[in-house]
Amino acid sequence: MPASASSSLPDERLTSGAARLASRYAGHFAPETVLGLLSDSYVRLTEHARVRTHLVVLAERLTAERLDALAQTQGVMGSQRRVLFVCSHNAGRSQMAAALLAHRAGERITVSSAGTHPAAEVEPLVVQALTEKGVDVNGDLAGAFPKPLTAEVIEAADIVITMGCGDACPVLPGRRYLDWPVADPEGAPIAVVRTIRDAIDAHVTELLVQLAP
Structure with missing residues (x-):
C-alpha cells in the first residue's frame, strides 16, 4: 500500500487495515477500490457510533464483508x-x-x-x-x-x-x-x-x- 494511501483515508489508523485488505484481495480488486470502500465504511459507522474506540477494526471488518459480497457478485470468489x-x-x-x-x-x-x-x-x-x-x-x-x-x-x-x-x-x-x-x-x-x-x-x-x- 503506497505511503500516500493514509492521506486519502479519513483516519490514519486505517492504513494498516487498508494494507491487509489490499493484500487479501490482491488480484481481485485494485488498492483504490479497497481504499474507497474502507473510507466509506468508516464514515458510515461514525454516523451512528457513541464510542469510536473500535471503529477502525469494525470498518475493516465491514469492508471485508462488502468486498466478499462484491467478489461473489462479479463471479470472482465464492458461489x-x-x-x-x-x-x-x-x-x-x-x-x-x-x-x-x-x-x-x-x-x-x-x-x-x-x-x-x-x-x-x-x-x-x-x-x-x-x-x-x-x-x-x-x-x-x-x-x-x-x-x-x-x-x-x-x-x-x-x-x-x-x-x-x-x-x-x-x-x-x-x-x-x-x-x-x-x-x-x-x-x-x-x-x-x-x-x-x-x-x-x-x-x-x-x-x-x-x-x-
Missing part, C-alpha cells in the same frame, strides 16, 4: 447461497436471525445482516437470549455489531429477509424478498425477547428446509 437479514437498527431481530441461521446452517450458507438506521450496539438481552439457545457467542455471534445496509451485500444476496424496516429497504430485481413480521425486542424484558427469538427460530427452521434440507 455459496447468501441470505441477508435487514431490520431498522440491526441490533435485535436481524442479528438474532443471522446468528440462528449461521448456527444451524454452518458453512452451507453465507449469512449477513444490516440495518437501514443502525444502532450503536447489539441489544445485550438479545445476546443473552441467543446464548441460552446454544448460539456460540465466540463463533456464530462473534464480534456482531450493527452495520449499515450497503449496495454490495444487497446485490450479492440470493434472499433478502426484511424484519420491520418497511419501505426503507431498497428492492432490486432478481432477488427473492421475504418479510418476517416479528416484534422489535428493543427495550423489552428478557421473557419477551425469548418469545421473539423463538418466533424467529421457527422462521429459520422453515427457511432451512427450503435452502439446505
Whole structure:
C-alpha cells in the first residue's frame, strides 16, 4: 500500500487495515477500490457510533464483508447461497436471525445482516437470549455489531429477509424478498425477547428446509 494511501483515508489508523485488505484481495480488486470502500465504511459507522474506540477494526471488518459480497457478485470468489437479514437498527431481530441461521446452517450458507438506521450496539438481552439457545457467542455471534445496509451485500444476496424496516429497504430485481413480521425486542424484558427469538427460530427452521434440507 503506497505511503500516500493514509492521506486519502479519513483516519490514519486505517492504513494498516487498508494494507491487509489490499493484500487479501490482491488480484481481485485494485488498492483504490479497497481504499474507497474502507473510507466509506468508516464514515458510515461514525454516523451512528457513541464510542469510536473500535471503529477502525469494525470498518475493516465491514469492508471485508462488502468486498466478499462484491467478489461473489462479479463471479470472482465464492458461489455459496447468501441470505441477508435487514431490520431498522440491526441490533435485535436481524442479528438474532443471522446468528440462528449461521448456527444451524454452518458453512452451507453465507449469512449477513444490516440495518437501514443502525444502532450503536447489539441489544445485550438479545445476546443473552441467543446464548441460552446454544448460539456460540465466540463463533456464530462473534464480534456482531450493527452495520449499515450497503449496495454490495444487497446485490450479492440470493434472499433478502426484511424484519420491520418497511419501505426503507431498497428492492432490486432478481432477488427473492421475504418479510418476517416479528416484534422489535428493543427495550423489552428478557421473557419477551425469548418469545421473539423463538418466533424467529421457527422462521429459520422453515427457511432451512427450503435452502439446505
